[in-house]
Amino acid sequence: MTEASTYTITGETGEWEVVVGLEVHAQVTSNAKLFSGAATAFGAEPNTQVSLVDAAMPGMLPVPNRECIRQAVRTGMAIDAQINRWSRFDRKNYFYADLPQGYQISQLYHPIVGEGAIDISLDDKNPDASGKTIGVERIHVEQDAGKLMHDQHPTRSYVDLNRSGVALMEIVSKPDMRSPQEAGAYLAKLRSILRYVGSCDGNMDQGSMRADVNVSVRKPGEPFGTRTETKNVNSVRFVMAVVEQEAKRQVAVLESGGRIVQETRLYDPDRNETRSMRSKEDAHDYRYFPDPDLLPLELDEAFLEECRASLPELPDAKRRRYESAGITPYQAAVLTAEVEAARWFDALLEAGAKPVAAANWTTSELFGALNRTGKSIETSPVSPAQAAELLALVADGTLSGTLAKQVFEIMLETGQGAAAIVEERGLKQTSDTGAIEAVIADVLAKNADKVAQYKGGKEALFGFFVGQTMKAMGGKANPQVVNELLKTALA
Amino acid sequence: MTDLTDLGVAAIRDGVRDGSFSARDVAEAFVAKVSAAKALNAFLVETPDHALAAADAADAAKAAGETLKPLAGVPIGMKDLFCTKGVPATAASLILDGFTPTYESTVSGKLFAAGAGMLGKLNMDQFAMGSSNETSAFGNVISPWKRNDGGNAALTPGGSSGGSAAAIAARLCPGATGTDTGGSIRQPAAFTGIAGIKPTYGRCSRWGVVAFASSLDQAGPMAHDVRDCAILLEAMTGFDAKDATSLDLAVPAWEAGLSADLRGKTIGIPKEYRVEGMPPEIDALWQQGIAWMKDAGAEVIEVSLPHTKYALPAYYIIAPAEASSNLARYDGVRYGLRDLPEGANLQDMYAATRAAGFGDEVKRRIMIGTYVLSAGFYDAYFTQASKVRTLIARDFEHAFQKCDYLLTPTAPSAAFALGEKQADPIAMYLNDVFTVPASLAGLPAMSVPGGLDAQGLPLGLQIIGRPLDEQGVLNAGLAIEQRAGFIARPEAWW
8 A cells, every 4th residue: 555655845956755753642541540549630730630659759669550551452452563462661760850750661672562553544535545554663651741830930840740650652653654644644543543442532732642753854765864853743733734844944954064963853833843952961861671660561361352352443444334335435534534423423323324325414414514503523412313313204205305404404403303393394295296286287387488498499497397396395395206297297 | 574675576475465464564665675775776766655555555455355466565666668657767868858758658557457566767778778787877776786805896787677686686676677678687687696587579568668679679577586577477468459569479377387397398508608708607607507407307408509609790780770760759859858059950959969868878879770771881781680680590490499498698797897898888798698699589588596606796597498488488497596596695785
């Protein structure tokens, strides 16, 4: 599936290729921290979710939280990665005020998840046309640090340890991406998978997920250039911007005879540029070694089986299933991109709706209505069961497309069921040939001139007669019956 | 009437149980002794109220006809490495000066739950780093023992559990907690003529114990004799979900299982422990120990632990490496000392706080540890030392295919005078040459008094057992104890 890159930057010396790798930090969905029982809720008062362990009090010891391990394993399984039956926690030692222990517990040497892969697509309308597989190097679990606040007091810095010890998955891609679009698609797909699996809520604006963006440039065919790392980028759009801006900057530096230094940079969204960040003085020597407070993590078959069995149907599989039911690739992609939408749609299918009609209606009518009213699928006023009822009335001929739209609008407003609305307001479509024939006779009588023109060869007027008939019947006539009867009457 | 402070753990327990004396009388007697023994500098904090309250609880239970807890009426000393709720804990350092834990270490909590009272927090080598108790920020512990050469040199009680050892030897408490990272229970026990056992790594929870080197640190009891050690060990031991290295095993009834009958047992004598320059007295004691073992019915064979000579260098890489990391939390931010020079930034504060708060030996080990973990040297030192550690553990495995226990001297000499070795860290580190290998392998090991040297100072013998075979170690210790008939005790000069 991997295709040649088409994205290049044209400089004075010719075309440059961009090489991108992402290190995504995803906060593990768990009620407790990685090595302590402290809570992890977002937005709590500073230092209210800190255990003795998180505050690194003397004699405190870390104990791995099984749920965090489980989520990392499930995530690895979701990207078809190697799950390491034996992994180990290492300490990464450095001094900083947001790091109470003086070290971060991470997994440098033996991560819990090894190599995997994520398929991305660059064209939603045709997901298979321009797909690409991005390699994942590893996923390891580690502790988050605390938060420092330097702007609360003129001479003091405040420390909030609420995040200290929260479990993160660090998901490291291979340098397989070649354009801002690929980087964006990878991050969006990864986020989608994490949310399907339920291992991370993917709330990038709350910091639950953030990416370090590694960018380098090279002339096509040449070895990798020196890369820079732009830290803590917190949206798909910003990741794409970082790749674009940083690559342009690097090309400019190189073409003016400079060289790229391996450094850590920050992205400034207001100016849409990356800036060099003062690197930690001891960054080159973190002093790693196996954490002596923790035994190596050994996963048994039963645990792995439990993880495997708990995995939901993932977006790619779901998309293939939808497509094989006749849904268009574009609609399948739209329906599977967000786990909530996919769950809603699956519930609709389970309630008996026919896939193609359901997909058409969901992607146009429902999503349109939600957009219009500013609601999300989770707050949709119409439930899958109610939608299924509506679609069933269309399928059995009770409602025409036009009537269905009317009924849906009423459903949105009142929350009533489709059948009840049809019953109450008499919005039922009619196939009563006697009634329709009477109306047709009336329409033809009132438009004798047009009948003459039609018979004289102006066949386009047929639609006019259909429209008039439907109008006269308040939209309730079965269009197919109207068609047939009109043809007979005009013959 | 006997002086109650002459009694050991078992005798006090039994006496309180059968009503020979009240727990209150016992506690008061020890409290008075502790208070009068300032010259030894064994206690950093005295907690008479704790001991008396536990005693009163024991007496009340007795009066109410309740079944007494296993340690009801027994007051003990607590090494200052254990955090006890509401009582200052410094690990004998300045950097933790003023720190009072809000929590109870699992081991102290278990001992208290078993009815023990606490007489106070015992002095020690700072952060358990030292073999002579000369690294405490609060002054040396003085051994109650004196040489019989007419000199009056102040002697070391050994270290790092020197306060525990001195307090027991001086009858200030019948038993105490110790911790052993490379011999910190066994060497001071040997130097002061008492018994002490380091159980298998993982038997005792490390939760709430100030960490020195996590993969080696293990709590254990120190007391007058083997039985008392068995009683205390039973109360201290057990699985703790708060320590990921804790062993999820039931606690054996070690006291009930005591037997000095070693028939059918094989004792291994590791030939590599015959180190160059070992004093003849130490060798003679070792030979005596072998004879006692045979007398108890055991077969004695020579075994080989070929990597022994690498144990000490490996230990002095691994332990400082872990220590350098474990002690990083003492940074002046959250508790303890903070030194904030005028205009200092964060790095300055760290540097000033740590410079002021850590003693020389602790700084030395932090620097060694930082060095051996640094990127350019990690493989040359830490990785290599870890491999050596594996080989040493394998040596023991091989030996234990042929024998049940190993018998060695505990330390290469008797207690030395304070100040004698302080200038030479290497000479000091050699004190641990016989104790460190078992620590690296995580094995249970015990020191029991074997006799006195020509200057009248105690010498210890060490028994090392298979993993989890504390019972075997205690039994072999008991066999030696019965035959050694060690009754010497220091004269109360303090």
